[in-house]
Amino acid sequence: MPISSALTVAALALSGGDVRYGAPPDTGPYAHDARSVSAAARGAPLQRAPASAIQSSPDSAAIHERARRLQSRFESNRLRYLPRTLGGGHPDCDEVIGRLCIWDDGDDGWTPRPEPEKIVALRTELLAALDSLAREIPGDHWVFGQRIRYLVEAGRLEDAASLADRCGLPDRWRCDAYLGYVRHRQQSIHGAEQAFRRALDAMPARIFADWTDPEPVLGRDLRRWVSEQPDSAAAMDRLWMLADPLFLAPGNDRWSAHMSRWSYAMSSEEARNPYRMPWGDDLEEVTVRYGWPVAWERSWRTGGGTGYSVSGLDYPGEFRSFPPLEVLDWGRERVEPVVWELRDGHARTKHSPPYLDSLGVLEGQIGRFWRRNGVLVMGAWESPRLERADLAPDATVDPAELRNRIVAGVTRGTGSGPLAAPPLRAGLFVEQDGAFGVDVRTNVAAGGPVRLSALAPWSDWGVVSLETWSPETRRAHRLRAGMGFRYIMPDLLTLSDLLLLETGAEPAGPAEVAEVLRTSTEVAGDEPLTLAFEVYGLRSPSELADFRAWVEKSDEGFLTRAVRWLGFGGDREQVMIGWEEGGPERRGPLFRTFSIGLPDLEPGKYEVVIEVTARGHAPLGARRAFTVR
Incomplete structure (x- = not known):
């Protein structure tokens, strides 16, 4: 089962009348009520130099403006063809960020509807037009960002990767950031990490500070914990390591997802969006914390209203990736394990691994015996049985495209009962001070016993993780716990x-x-x-x-x-x-x-x-x- 229900984001009412949430239908693409925006300073539009300022000639500026009009027209037309639902209001907001209302809708089984063919055709036309204009202004980073974003949205990941590889923008760090974004969506996590690190090394200091600021994704308790550590940068690196959903999977997709969200936000500046509001700090924060929606719906008001709202929805299965404070906040006398629970409900930030449809909790046990040269860590559990499930036909397929295939019934399994599948991957890991003290991996049969053990170095505290993963069925289970590995005096x-x-x-x-x-x-x-x-x-x-x-x-x-x-x-x-x-x-x-x-x-x-x-x-x-x- 997914860890959480679908997350929904909608614009709060920007004026009176029938529209409870969502921009008024009769406003222009960037019209907004000044009182509403000024009341939420974090929702104010970003004050950045317009992309047109980089153009060196009137002809370049005119081409840039034409690209903006085309992009705006596509988003306006997208609204006309979005799937429609009958509205009746929405639940109370779990959180309000600037002009946006966010809530978990409680629907664990929600899946996005296939995208309307008309929107697909309109996006294809937009991309063709942007390709043509880009030949006239090849150094325009705004146009380049639109091309990358819409290629990825269309599921054309190979085309997006080819474009990012050929990137010739004056600011090379933008090329690497967009390449990292595409590689992440391709599930090439190591490639994404390498590209993002190059981008971080070369980007301006102000942007680097924004992209590496932990404030958007950490709650108050974890922010305080980081600030209290002797080396806050090392502490943040450790948190990112622990936020990795599955140590068995290559790379850290939680960190690359965070960088991808910043790249997406960069491409969205000064661009029109389905919420019909100017890009601002609130949209940027929501994107960095929760990602961009995988689907959109237009809801008509009931009860005689004439307005409608547009809501963005995220796929169920997202979960809290950062550890709870109690797993990290150990005392000098504390040795007993603290189980890391995968809590449900609204969280400050969530993540859905691109290679998983569900992450469950392993039922097993972890134990420690002290030895002269370290701590013997033992883990035992029953590997999950594989029932017939929706198999991923292509390990590199874009998650949004995979979900559309599932909805269409293309990849749905048939029959019932145990599923003959390759062995599961299993592992025992011990994280200590931001590095692996133990990294043991093996293959096991589904539904069979798993027993792993290894000697961990002395350490005040660490996190043990027992894991199983079936890439073929896109399912994984884990059990994590914080515990002590301190040296014990022989006479104690x-x-x-x-x-x-x-x-x-x-x-x-x-x-x-x-x-x-x-x-x-x-x-x-x-x-x-x-x-x-x-x-x-x-x-x-x-x-x-x-x-x-x-x-x-x-x-x-x-x-x-x-x-x-x-x-x-x-x-x-x-x-x-x-x-x-x-x-x-x-x-x-x-x-x-x-x-x-x-x-x-x-x-x-x-x-x-x-x-x-x-x-x-x-x-x-x-x-x-x-x-x-």
């Missing part, structure tokens, strides 16, 4: 993560644990749990420790657990075991496994808890969540 009493093993597993030692990790955290109500853990810092067999393990519901609060501990809250003894033993014969970790029965637990979420108490030390505890089905 500490406890490893608690790991679920396959029922009845009896590993001879920690080296065998990774091979018998349970790949699912779901269990039957009467199924015994087998678990493993390590204790560090017990110096000898004479140093005794008390071990207790029990099961409790995940939603139990502290007071409830305290009452149960005192014996007043129920039959806790039925799901509790305990023992006493000393440290290992040789200095090193004490490895132990144990089983605990489940007395016909009702379906729900639970935790198994291990508590270790040694004389002279505070109790240590570890937990592992599981679900009774």
